[in-house]
Amino acid sequence: MSEAIPLIPRVKLDAEGNLAKFIDHARNDLTSFGANLNFDTDWWDVTDYYSKKGHRNSKQGTITIHFSQRLKEGGAPFCDQVKGFAKAYIRSNLGNRASASFTFAITAFRALNEAIQQLDVQSLVDCDASVFNKAAEFIRAKTDVGDNESAGYMLAKIARYLDEKGMVYAPLHNWHYPRIRKATGGRVGPEFEQRRQQKMPDPAALDGLAQAFHLAAEPRDVLITSVAAILCSAPERINEVMVLPENCEVEQDGKDGRKYLGLRWAGSKGAADHIKWILPGMTDVVREALARIRRITEPAREMARWYEQNPEKLFLPPELEHLRDQDIMVLDKVWQIVNLAPNKRAVRSWMQKAGIPFIYIPFQHPIQGEIQIKAARFADIERHIVNTLPPGFPIYDEGRDLKYSEALLVIPGGLFGNRSDGDGSRCMFEVVKYHHIGCALGQNKLSGSTTVFQRVGIDAEGKLGMRSHQFRHWLNTLAQGANLSQVDIAKWSGRASVHQNVAYDHVSSEEIVTKLREAVGDHAKAIGPLAEIPKNLPVSRVEFATMAVPTAHVTLYGFCIHDFTSTPCEMFRKCLDCREHVCIKGIPDKTQRVRQALEETKQMLVRAQQAVVEEVYGAEDWVATNQAAVNRMEQLLAILTDPTVADGAVVQLSATNTYSLSEGALLDRMHLEGSGTPTLPGAAPRKALR
Incomplete structure (x- = not known):
């Protein structure tokens, strides 16, 4: 019996060829991440590549790309079907972008890797919509709601790229990541409280930080608490603090005759560089914090200035300058230069790690006689230390042409290490890294790091901690x-x-309710019925405000103050027709929704007017209803966009022609029985029943 020969479609053969050429081109021809990049390893260290470009993340630690699953899932390398393409895609498409750009790409490739293995797909060219759907399920299951949108968007880009370049057999150009509904961000319930606690600093930690600022004595504790004080003065990102220039202060005379302090901040995430003015209450604290930081960091800037002028010579402080004339130094002199603990074992260990050769010199010991002791050549020490200058020196931040000698947060090397004293290295500098601040504030306290609160003696049990x-x-x-x-x-x-x-x-729901209650009866804070308080109240103003605003929950346009413990919503969420709905001026997304609702109602009014022209039965009622709604929304929008109305003003809708179910039933009953008035108190006249 003859052997069966499998028939492979030409399209599939072409796809396999295109995939192989793409990977080979990325391996051999591209230079992103460096021409000497070891393409075939399962992880790439690209720190030097980003350092040469002046990328600030490279100053805060190593930047690596791991083509493997997460460590908590075993850390296994990507399968052969995915690994080569993932490396080629990142090198060709993301090599010239910020270091954070490949984070979501790796997340997408991890999901695709799992999908291929679970569905037993033999080659990347065989991936179709079902494979990418399975990958999307993995992304949703293993990432946060905010992150999976970005990773899913990257997964869709990968699918389209495979299709456009002809590297898959099945068409994928129409595949999109199936988005999921994000959390509504409500302000009540355990979910909100948990989210609030995760995002907001612990009040006890804030109090402890104020104490630590005054108690700190060691240079690194003074530095950390001073940086935290600056972060308390303006809502900035930690990466923006890292690139503050040494001369970051700006002073300006205000119209009230007072001097105001501002700081020059570097923008990020699309924002431009800007000057941020400090609140008067924090001015003295920020000035003191900057003065403390400068006292600690000035020696490091002095070193940087020296190396700018003498890039091949070792910087020595004046008290050690005489050592420059010594060709050979005993170990006692070496630890003075590098500021190690006064222990020969520590010096020997440092020299061995640095690859500095020992030399032996004769020494007359009082008991043992002539012996050989270890020493080092000054030239070897100098060569090694000079070679540790940071990549890209003298430029610290290429985007702003900021030098190390001009940066605020440069420190003597090893300031956060175990030197013989707390002043750090006397001959080399480094920059403050993110983990220096993060660990000191307690974000890694579960891993055993000592916090600044513990070091100053106010948190012996290690309970205090926060994130920058x-x-x-x-x-x-x-x-x-x-x-x-x-x-x-x-x-x-x-x-x-x-x-x-x-x-x-x-801001919690309790804080919102308190804000609404404070506006009751105050014409400066409220517009509409809430601004009026009946005369001769039998209760206090506070009690009346509590009854007028029993609760508040978020709506599309503002806040609902209906008491749901008595009745459910009888307006079917027609918030802009409800007298128990309030809006807050100055919330742009909610104002935009009011504007959008107005445009939609205007369109319905036009259609209703056209229906009247066409003599459609009942169209007149729709014209009246929509016209009233347009008038009401125009008035509301005029208030919300009025520059003379202060932001934060509470706006309550006045009487409308729309009634709730119970109000309508009551009026109908009154009309049928011929008793009472045809309207309810505070409501506009209602058309009689036909």
């Missing part, structure tokens, strides 16, 4: 609660769009 980004959430929430306009909050935070403010708004 929590300061940004905290200050934004304070600004939201203080009725600062959304434009001002975005500018204060250095954002490119006001729509990004909502992710940093953690």
Whole structure:
């Protein structure tokens, strides 16, 4: 019996050829991540590549790309079907982008790797929509809601790229990541409280930070608490603090005759560089924090200035300058230069790790006689230390042409290590890294790192801790609660769009209710019925405000103050027709929804008017209803966009022609019985029943 010969479609053979050529081109011809990149390893260290480009993340630690599953899932390398293409795609498409760009690509490839293995797909060219659907399921199951959108978007880009370049057999140009509904971001319930606690700093930790700022004595503790004080003065990202120039202060005379302090901040995530003005209450704290930082970091800038002028010579402080004339130094002199612990074992260990050869010199011992002791050549010490200058020196941040000698947060090398004293190296500098601040503030305390709170003696049990980004959430929430306009909050935070403010708004429902109650009866804070209080109240103003605003929950356009413990919503969520709905001026997304609702209602009014022309039965009622709605929304929108109305003002809708189910039933009953009035108190006249 003759052997069966499998028939392979020409399209599939072409796809396999295109895939092989693409991988070979990326391996041999491209130079992204360096011409000497070892393409075939399962992880790439690309720190030097980004350092040469002046990328700030390369100054804060190593930058690596791992073509494997996460460690908690075993850390197995990608399968052969995915590995080569993943490397080629990242090198060809993401090599010239920021280091964070490949994070979501790796997440997408991990999901695709799992899908291929689970479905037993033999080659990448065999991937079709079902494989990518399975990969999308893995992304949704193993990433947060916010992250899976980005990883899913990257997965869709990979699918389209495979299709466009002819590297798959089945068409994928129409495949899209199936988006899931994001969390509504409500302000009540355990989910909100958990999210608020994760994003906001612990009040006890904030109090402890204030104490630590005054108690800190060691240079590294002083530095950390001073950086934290700056973060408390403005809602900035930690990477923006890292690139503050040494001369970051700006002073300006205000119209009130007072001097105001500002800092020059480097923008990120699409925002431009800007000057951020410090609140008067924090001015003295920020000045003191900057003065403390400069005292600690000035020796490092002095070293950087020296190496700019003498790139091949070792910097020595004045008290050690005499060692430059010594060709050979005993180990006692070596530890003075590198500021190690006064222990020969520590010096020997350092020299062995550095690859510095020992030499032996004769020494007359009082008991043992002539012996050979270990020493080192000054030239070898000098060569090694000079070679540890950071990549890209003297430029610290290429985008802003900022030198190490001009940066605020450069420190003597080893300031956060185990030197003989707390001043760090006397001959080499480094920059403050993210983990220096993060570990000191306690974000890694579960791993055993000692926090600044423990070091100053106010947290023996290690309970206090926070993350640097929590300061940004905290200050934004304070600004939201203080009725600062959304434009001002975005500018204060250095954002490119006001729509990004909502992710940093953690004002609780209790705080919103309190704010609404404070506006009751106050014409400066409220517009509409809430601004009026009946005369001769039998209860106090506070009790009346509690009854007028029993609760509040978020709606598309503002807040509903209906008491759901008494009745459910009888308006079928027609919030803009409800007298128990309030709007807050200055919330851009909600104002935009009011504007959108107005446009939609205007379109319905036009259709209703056309129906009247066509003599459609009942069209007159729709014209009246939509016209009233348009008038009401135009008035509301005029208030919400009026520059003379302060942001934070509470706007309540006045009487409308729309009634709830119970109100309508009551009026119908009154009309049929011929008793009472045809309207309810505070409501506009209602058309009689036909």
